[in-house]
Amino acid sequence: MCGIVGIFDTRGQRAIDAGLLRRMNDTQSHRGPDESDIYREPGLGLGHRRLSVIDISLGQQPLANEDGSVVVCYNGEIYNFRELTAELKALGHQFRTRSDTEVIVHAWEEWGEACVERFRGMFAFGLWDRNSRQLFLARDRLGVKPMFYAMLPNGFFIFGSELKSLLAVPGLPKMFEARSIEDYFAYGYIPEPRTIFQSAFKLPPGHRLTQKMNAPLAQALRYWDVPFRTGARISEGDAQAELVERLREAVRIRLVAEVPLGAFLSGGVDSSAVVALMAGLSDAPVNTCSIAFRDKAYDESAFAAMVAQQYGTQHHVQTVDTEDYGLVDTLAALYDEPYADSSAIPTYRVCQLARQRVTVALSGDGGDESLAGYRRYRHAVAEERMRRLLPACARRPLFRMLGRYYPKADWAPRIFRAKSTFESLARDLVDGYFHGVSLMRDAMRDQLFSRGFRSSLQGYRAVDTLRAHARNAPSDDPLSLVQYLDMKTYLPGDILTKVDRASMAHALEVRSPLLDHELVEWISGLPPGLKLQKGEGKHVFKRAMLQHLPQQILYRRKQGFAVPLEAWFRGPLRERVRTALLGNGLASTGIFQPAFLAMLVEQHQSGRRDFSAPIWTLLMFDAFLRKELGTAYANG
Structure with a gap:
């Protein structure tokens, strides 16, 4: 894993300040402590910090093609690089290394912008083509690896793996974006493509951008989306068998490394499934890492130990004090913009533990989004079923009234906490889902913000982000739609941001088999009833893993990282x-x-x-x- 930066003069061939390029690069030294280098030519500068994982001796970056006309700086892993190398060699391309990085420059020469459609993996890269005088940026389909960019008032285009690399540039305007603040206090993070600053942007997952000379800031273009197209009819038994085989293959291709490799093991369904399949593919015991908490209300280490014992892993556990609140300022420095997922604290600690043993760790991230593991999906589908029993003209005023007058009862058993449900039922599916996932709901934000700030939003509301994605959704099935919304917002904006920054803070590479785009595509095409059945999320996955994991792991109540x-x-x-x-x-x-x-x-x-x-x-x-x-x- 690595950190990348770049500067491109869109108005000519002005000299790139080497000191500035190095300062941008060095802000991300934690992402790549092994090596550092920069590349400059008139009007263009690229920088790279390297965490060596594959082709340690020859994979240095920035890396060029044979004549030096195409240069790339890249962060990530392309898991099908060997197959692509063979294909490109057959087409006449000459390779000097065994690294996946070199595949990118030759793939660009052969397929141009469409090269990203050939890559299977997690990646964010900047590629310079001197002949066409253009800079090409791309980000992987699910958004595992980050990419930030901005156009400066003086015509220099800049990019980097983290926002802090852009903030090192003196000419970057730092006016806060009001819509981002509204989003943050609703979601707890700032969804793509915005950042906290008006002048800087995130390249959304599954997008590419081609910045040309003498042109305004280029528009990011989508090259991939989660299809959610129901495939050929499949029995539940066949779906179970194929799901395990597809996940096994996604795990297998992520085991390539020239450094120590292991896995996170929380004791939940997803990480346990990954470890189970890793064990079957590994000759040596798998290195597994878990966090334990002194407060048993937050501790899942016993379940992780159960899986570790079953598969004979080299299991490492670190007990974290539940008073581990000293990371508040550390987190602010890591994320560069407001970020409010408190599970970032234990995530930081488990990455810290893992890095003591391994350089690469596999995780179970992505399973909840693809396989409908969150309880909120069950609630969203049930609420939509209720909405369809009444016409909107009767439903909205009825449930709006009930929501207004029913007392708020956070202290009561769940069956009596109906206020939020009534409020949600008065809305449509998208607004209701937004109401359910908001950290601070509309009424609370209305009280939180000053009149002047609310005026500056010019009518924008955080739910508009979900509405925009819903308009592009490939399915109107209620479950598929809310899964799609999460894959566009919560997954890249919260989950993957958290894991990337926490892992990179410790120079740890994290690979997520359940985020393999071919696996995600196939799962999205399964009938929704195989994912969520009779209120049970991950139905087909849990049934498929019964031959690999005990019922206590598969069917216990989902807990997740939490802090008091x-x-x-x-x-x-x-x-x-x-x-x-x-x-x-x-x-x-x-x-x-x-x-x-x-x-x-x-x-x-x-x-x-x-x-x-x-x-x-x-x-x-x-x-x-x-x-x-x-x-x-x-x-x-």
């Missing part, structure tokens, strides 16, 4: 919360209503309400502003 925010904010982080939310910093931005911030703090710390999610979201926004604005912000 509610207790932290009433105990050890009490004063930090009060300083952040009640101090001069947030108030001085003009974004928030101070009285509402005070209400959140008072009601949470008194124990009357649990506002841990909105408080964490505000705390991380405050940490971002402290990092970005420094002393001026802290002093209000």
Whole structure:
């Protein structure tokens, strides 16, 4: 895995400042501690930080073709590079290395922009073609690897693996994007293509961009999408067998490495399935890594140990204190923009543990999105079934009224917590789903934001992001639609961002077999009833894995990484919360209503309400502003 940067003069062939290029490159030294190099020619500069995994002796970057007219800097792994190498050699291309990087330059020569459609893997790269004077950027289909870019006012186009590489450029305007702030306080992250800054963008998953000379900022173009086309009829038994074989093959191609390799093992269905299939493909015991928590309410290590014992893995466990809240400022520096998934803390720790043993780790990421593992999918489908029982003209006013007057009862058993369900049923599927996944719902954000800030949004609402994706969705089946929405927003914006930054902070490469695009395409074509059946998510997957894993693993309640925010904010982080939310910093931005911030703090710390999610979201926004604005912000 690596970090990449680049500078392209779109107005001519001005000299690229070598010192600036190195500074951009060095902001990402954690992504590639093994080697560093830059390439310059008039009007173009590329930089690369390398974590050596394949062809350690010859795979240095930036890398050029035979005559030096095509140069690439690349982050990722192309798992079918050997097959492509053989095909390109047969077409007359000469190779100097055994690396997957060199495949990219020859694939560009042979297929041009369509080369990305031939790659199977995770990747983000910048490629310079001197003959056509154009810069080509591409990002993998699911968004495993990141790519940021911007056009400076002086005509220089810049890009990098992390936003911090762009922030190292003095000419980058740093005006905050109001819509991104609205998105952040709804989702807890900023969905593609926006960043927190008006001037910088993320290249969305499955997109490419060709920036030409004497042209404005190029438009990103989609080259792939999750199809969700139901394939030929298939029995459940055949689907189970084919799913295991396809996943086994996705695991197999991810075992190629010239460095120590292992796996994360949480004890959940997905990571356990990956480890089970790895064990069958490996001659030596698999290295597995797990996090344990002192507080048993958050601890899943016993389930991980059960799988490790079954497959005889070399299992490594680190116990994390549930008071591990010292990473707040570390996370702000890692993510470069506001990011509020608190599971980033244990994710950071498990990556730290894994790197002590291995350089490459396989994970179970992506299984919940493809195979309908989240409970919210079950709720969304059930609610849509109820919506269709009543015409909208009767349903909306009825459930709007029930939602308004039914008391909020977070403390009560789930069966009595109907307020949110009523509010959701008054909406359509997309709005209802947004209502369910929002960290801070519409009514709360209306109270949170000042009138001036709300005016600056010019009518934009965070749900507009989901609506835009829904208009392009390839299926109107309720389950497929909400899965598609997650694959466009939550998966790349939250899950994969979290894993990339946490792993790269420790120079650890993470590979995700369940995000193999050929596997994702095939799963998307399965009948929805095989994924979600009688309220059970991952139905076909769990049934398929019964011969490999015990029922206690497959059918226990999904838990996932969690931290005790509610207790932290009433105990050890009490004063930090009060300083952040009640101090001069947030108030001085003009974004928030101070009285509402005070209400959140008072009601949470008194124990009357649990506002841990909105408080964490505000705390991380405050940490971002402290990092970005420094002393001026802290002093209000």
